Amino acid sequence: MNNPPIPSITAMNQAVDIVLSSRHPENKVAATVFKDGNSLSKTNDWPPAILEKLGQDARVGDSSGTVHAEVNCLTHLTFPSEGGSLAITDPCCPNCAKCIAEAGITSVYIDHKGFEKDFAVRRGDEFQDMSLRILAHAGVSLYEVIRKENKIRLLYEPPNGYIPPEDNPIEIRPCRGTLSDDTLLQTAKLVKVKHERWGCALATDSHGKLWTLVASAHPAIGHTQDDFYKTDGKYDFILEPMNRILMGAARKGLKISQNHIWCSVLPSPREMVNLVGYGVRKIYIGDLNAAKKPASLSSKETLEANQIITFEEMSLSTPA
Ligand SMILES: [Zn+2]
Structure with a gap:
């Protein structure tokens, strides 16, 4: 028998519960992918091989050695992400937004506290100019979760019946x-x-x-x-x-x-x-x-x- 669908606030709480376990010293982020009764929560993290052999400070080309929380979730799922939802403690970066769209996620929930953090403010333009635009073009609905009030606020909803143009799908x-x-x-x-x-x-x-x-x-x-x-x-x-x-x-x-x-x-x-x-x-x-x-x-x-x-x-x- 299938488990009942997981409410978005529960999914967000699951992410918040593990966010402090992130090994990242400054930017601790967690995400939960959830669909029907299934869910998986992960923080941003270094892949074990990178952590062990290069350490936390090494750069890999022009990239950090960490996998972002959203991608860390999506690459470790045991259920299909298509039509699923994602709760994140912080606004997502444009790279993750592209991945979220490609993974077929249809709703993204962001914790209201995520918008207040230092690096979210620094990242604000990227989120507004790119991440939001990427999610909107992909037809993803975006919500803010205000946990203490048990409230969800709609930030963006695609027009009714919107189907994103796709000229070269995988x-x-x-x-x-x-x-x-x-x-x-x-x-x-x-x-x-x-x-x-x-x-x-x-x-x-x-x-x-x-x-x-x-x-x-x-x-x-x-x-x-x-x-x-x-x-x-x-x-x-x-x-x-x-x-x-x-x-x-x-x-x-x-x-x-x-x-x-x-x-x-x-x-x-x-x-x-x-x-x-x-x-x-x-x-x-x-x-x-x-x-x-x-x-x-x-x-x-x-x-x-x-x-x-x-x-x-x-x-x-x-x-x-
Ligand atoms: Zn990211």
Whole structure:
């Protein structure tokens, strides 16, 4: 029998209950993904391999070594996130907003105290200008939770019947092959329309059935190639292929095979940290010298030198 749906205030309390256990010295954040009777709460955290080998202060390329609470939740779910909700102790950053949209979350709840913290104020413009816009375009409803009054205040609701435009959704298909490098290579070779940065992975569902996931770098859900916005800051509106694949798997409740991930170029440092957080130790790369930004190269060096993750070339021109 299914458990009754979890109320959003309960989900927020679950996040608040663990937020102080975050190892981050300054920015302690927690999140709960919840859907029907299922929920999972996580704080922001360093993946064990990064914490053990690099410590808390090391940078991975231009990224911190931490996985944000929202992504930490979404990459550890045992239920599909599609149609689910997310409660966060703090306003989300634009990178997490893109992931939340890609994971098919439909409602986001933010604790009212999160808007008052120092770093939330510093981050205010990014939240207003980017995170909010990303969530709105994806058709996500946004609420503020005022716990002490047991109240929920609507901050944004998509227009009735709004369906976000999606010109290049992630492809998730049943796979007839076996779980092998060869199947991964064949999957990559069969992809017809290739973006400069794209990738694929093999994954299994709860019945052990094999699936393929294929995704290109693309503006966040609800933005199309024609209308995405460029920013000069730390963030942009593009969601990179490995993050799309991680979130696509979360959306459908699939578990990505940690040895069967392929990316056309070196992933971004943020993607690499998220992959390490997922438990990935090896990734196949089409062209080891190509990347969106140079920071990927230093990030690769750091992670390889410390034996956190290895990068092996698997070129599509290799005979199968
Ligand atoms: Zn974030």
